[in-house]
């Protein structure tokens with residue numbers, strides 16, 4: 001009898017070690033990474049659509065329901081998802097493995113002193129690190145570890161998938177760097193400080209933002225100041241995500257000779273951005289064409 005019980009118990013343990021891992025991510029980009037690593041051992045869902053501002057998300061009961069039945073929750077961290085604690089609490093899922101993917105990333109624009117008085121949404125540093133594709137390796141390492149915690153028996157499978165994906169991505173990175181090489185030092189304005197890591201990777205020079213501070217709406221005063229600043233300043237482009245209004249950028253563009261470009265920071269932000277690689281492909285193609 002005892003032996004039979006033991007066998008049944010071992011069977012359960014073995015099954016649990018190979019169960020489908022239910023993953024929820026904040027961004028669709030992270031959902032793509034989780035799917036690449038998890039293959040057929042995961043079921044992946046995400047919260048923010050690519051044409052939505054990830055900083056400002058209205059919490060819905062359906063988000064809490066998604067987390068209620070999840071094993072792993074992947075987020076960018078650095079307070080990009082200020083709304084996440086609310087849905088984590090609301091899910092009442094005390095087994096949920098909440099993974100902040102920023103832990104091992106080399107962070108940029110981290111202030112010496114955190115100042116919450118200005119309404120700046122980057123008060124712990126710039127969280128848009130996923131737009132430097134060289135950071136994807138660090139992100140995938142965290143995802144492999146998280147999935148392996150949920151399904152230890154599949155660790156080698158997750159590792160192999162991550163390696164395959166990174167090989168493919170590395171080849172793309174080399175291509176993108178070649179495409180962008182002639183445009184090193186090109187002067188740009190961006191709506192929001194989403195492109196800091198991207199610009200650092202490609203040697204682009206972001207001279208200012210349309211927003212007076214990250215997360216603060218453009219104001220006539222700041223726009224006028226920007227127009228004075230960039231007049232004749234050889235600004236090539238103003239980068240605007242799909243979810244921002246283009247009226248202030250258009251105004252600045254008219255006086256600076258720049259073009260307003262719609263680039264996307266997330267999968268699904270434009271139709272062409274089906275996954276992370278095609279998103280980057282679209283951004284690089286659109287930007288390089290404008291800089292020619």
Ligand SMILES: [Zn+2]
Pocket residue numbers: 055121122127128192193194214
């Ligand atoms: Zn931001």
